[in-house]
Amino acid sequence: MNIVALVYLLEHIEMLITIYSCFTSLIIMMNKKRKMSEYWLISAPGDKTCQQTWETLNNVTSKQNSLSINYKFHIPDLKVGTLDQLVGLSDDLGKLDSFVDQVTHKVASYLGEVLEDQRDKLQENLMANNGDLAVYLTHFQWDMAKYPIKQSLRNIADIISKQVGQIDADLKTKSSVYNNLKSSLQNMEKKQTGSLLTRNLADLVRKEHFIQDSEYLTTLLVVVPKSGFSDWNQNYEKLTDMIVPRSSQLVSQDNDYGLFTVTLFKKVAEEFKHHAREKKFIVREFTYNEVELAAGKNEISKLVTDKKKQFGPLVRWLKVNFSECFCAWIHVKALRVFVESVLRYGLPVNFQAMLLHPNKKNTKRLRDVLHQLYGHLDSSAQQGGASGAHDSVDIPGLGFGQAEYFPYVYYKINIDMVDSKA
Numbered sequence: 001m002n003i004v005a006l007v008y009l010l011e012h013i014e015m016l017i018t019i020y021s022c023f024t025s026l027i028i029m030m031n032k033k034r035k036m037s038e039y040w041l042i043s044a045p046g047d048k049t050c051q052q053t054w055e056t057l058n059n060v061t062s063k064q065n066s067l068s069i070n071y072k073f074h075i076p077d078l079k080v081g082t083l084d085q086l087v088g089l090s091d092d093l094g095k096l097d098s099f100v101d102q103v104t105h106k107v108a109s110y111l112g113e114v115l116e117d118q119r120d121k122l123q124e125n126l127m128a129n130n131g132d133l134a135v136y137l138t139h140f141q142w143d144m145a146k147y148p149i150k151q152s153l154r155n156i157a158d159i160i161s162k163q164v165g166q167i168d169a170d171l172k173t174k175s176s177v178y179n180n181l182k183s184s185l186q187n188m189e190k191k192q193t194g195s196l197l198t199r200n201l202a203d204l205v206r207k208e209h210f211i212q213d214s215e216y217l218t219t220l221l222v223v224v225p226k227s228g229f230s231d232w233n234q235n236y237e238k239l240t241d242m243i244v245p246r247s248s249q250l251v252s253q254d255n256d257y258g259l260f261t262v263t264l265f266k267k268v269a270e271e272f273k274h275h276a277r278e279k280k281f282i283v284r285e286f287t288y289n290e291v292e293l294a295a296g297k298n299e300i301s302k303l304v305t306d307k308k309k310q311f312g313p314l315v316r317w318l319k320v321n322f323s324e325c326f327c328a329w330i331h332v333k334a335l336r337v338f339v340e341s342v343l344r345y346g347l348p349v350n351f352q353a354m355l356l357h358p359n360k361k362n363t364k365r366l367r368d369v370l371h372q373l374y375g376h377l378d379s380s381a382q383q384g385g386a387s388g389a390h391d392s393v394d395i396p397g398l399g400f401g402q403a404e405y406f407p408y409v410y411y412k413i414n415i416d417m418v419d420s421k422a
Contacts, residue, residue, distance in 0.1 A: 037416035039137060040356040041073060043337050043409040044374055045345040050352040057354055060369055066359060067366040071138045073353040075334050076149045078156075080349065086339050089153055093336045096161055100332050103168045104325040108417040110175055111318040114311070125319055126417050128326045133415045138355060140330055147331055157335060160328045167321045174317065178310055185303040192300075196223045196257040201286055202293045204252040209261050210288045217244070218266045220273075223257050223282040232260060232281060239275040242268045259284075326417075333411055340409045344377070351409075370408065378407035 047053050054072060061067045080086070112122045128136035142149070146163075147156045191200035201221060210219040224232045237243050247263035264272055273283045334353075341351040358366050404410070 037414050038358065038360075039413045039415070040068075040358060041333055041337060041353065041411045041413055042356060042370070043341045043345075043351045043353045045341075045377070046350040046352055050350070053352040054354060057352075057373065060373065061356065061366060065362075065365070065369070067362045067369060068359060069357040071355040071357070073140055073334070073337070073355045074142065075338050075353050076142045076144075077349070078149055078335075078338050079152050080342055080347065081153060083343075085152075085154065086343055089157065090336075090339050090343060093157060093332060093339060096157055097329070097332045097336060100160065100164050100325060100329045103164050103171075104322065104329050105417060107167070107171060107318055107322045107325055110171065111315065111322060112418070114178070114314055114318065123418055125315075126322055126326075127319065128323050128330075130323070133326065133417070136327070137330060137413065137415060138357070140334070140355075142334065143327065143331065153335060153339065157332075160332060164325055164328055167325060170317075171321070174314060178307075178314055181303065181307055181310065185300070185307055188300050188303065196252070196254055196259050197282060201259065201284060204259060205286075205288065207288065207290070209249065209251055211263050212288065216265055216267075217263055218269060219247075219261050219263045219288075220269065221251070221284045221286050222260045222262055222276060223284060224260055225257055225280065226253070226255075228280065229258060231279065235279070236260075236262055236281075239279070240264070240268045240272045243272070322417075330413075333413060336411060337409055344409055355413075370406070374406075374408040376407075 044053050044057065047056065058070045062070050081089075108122070108126055111125060112119050115122055115125070126133065147159060149156075151159070188200075191198070192203065193199065205221070211217045222232075222236075233248065236248055237245055242265035244263040247261070249261045251259045251261060253259065262272075276283050337353050341353070342349060345351050356366070
């Protein structure tokens with residue numbers, strides 16, 4: 001093998017290694033993203049102490065088997081209320097959970113729309129309490145100022161519902177105003193760049209193209225297919241009487257059409273338009289008026305300026321209220337865990353809430369280990385196989401319309417607000 005062939009081979013090997021490296025990095029990044037988005041929020045009754053419950057779970061799922069990374073999920077001492085209140089609240093919290101989740105996704109999705117070309121920066125703009133979503137979730141602290149624990153559970157839920165409902169209403173108003181502005185600007189921009197058949201002609205013509213202030217003469221603008229240029233130049237003077245000879249001028253052209261002027265007597269303008277249509281020459285309705293043309297150009301500038309003015313405040317509003325919604329959503333999850341745990345495990349309140357970050361490859365194994373730990377909490381669940389899951393249930397006190405039921409309290413939390421559906 002000569003030296004040239006060797007160099008050529010080495011260059012191609014290096015290129016293949018680079019491609020493989022980039023592909024591998026992409027796969028790792030995608031897997032990391034998928035892995036990072038899903039968490040399991042569970043609770044189990046306290047053994048001798050809640051700390052012992054935590055250590056038992058953490059030992060068999062994290063330290064020994066690397067099935068998940070676990071975090072204590074801190075829920076304060078909330079007011080329990082009566083059993084009837086808890087049962088009714090359980091179903092209402094399920095509906096509130098779904099509502100807050102949807103609004104949170106709507107805010108995130110609209111922020112992506114507003115960012116437009118900067119949409120790739122959406123993820124970094126989605127923060128909770130000025131920090132990463134995963135950090136907020138894994139280090140959750142109840143917000144005593146917004147949701148005082150001296151209030152009843154029902155009042156706390158109502159505070160969240162009212163807060164998020166207001167954000168949802170404000171989002172509809174703000175998005176409507178901004179979308180109308182953006183739509184008006186897009187429509188005007190399309191007229192600046194479309195075909196000669198439809199685009200705004202104001203920026204293509206000049207004052208000298210037109211006969212003005214004449215009692216008898218007028219200038220028309222005619223769109224002619226490129227294939228008909230020769231036909232137009234030879235025959236436009238013959239389409240009707242009273243056409244000014246040699247008055248046609250090519251003003252502009254695109255890939256398909258040309259824009260020509262023609263000057264004629266006003267009284268034959270309608271007849272000219274009729275005969276022009278028969279020859280597939282399209283007369284555009286246009287009147288040269290410098291004041292109106294300037295106003296049209298100013299309108300585009302005004303819309304561009306207005307959009308820029310609204311962009312910054314709107315992005316800030318969306319970021320702030322995404323944070324509000326996301327934090328409220330995690331507080332709803334905390335309320336649900338508290339209510340379901342009291343209903344499942346009874347009084348006095350004695351349970352440990354725990355947040356599990358599953359290893360994606362071992363979710364089935366993790367579910368089996370949880371069943372081994374907590375299957376005894378519900379004898380009927382033991383008949384459901386190693387997974388411990390039953391068919392969908394909708395029983396008051398056992399969660400609102402959960403797709404799966406387990407002998408322990410369980411809620412899935414997906415913090416991927418970019419790709420996941422609301």
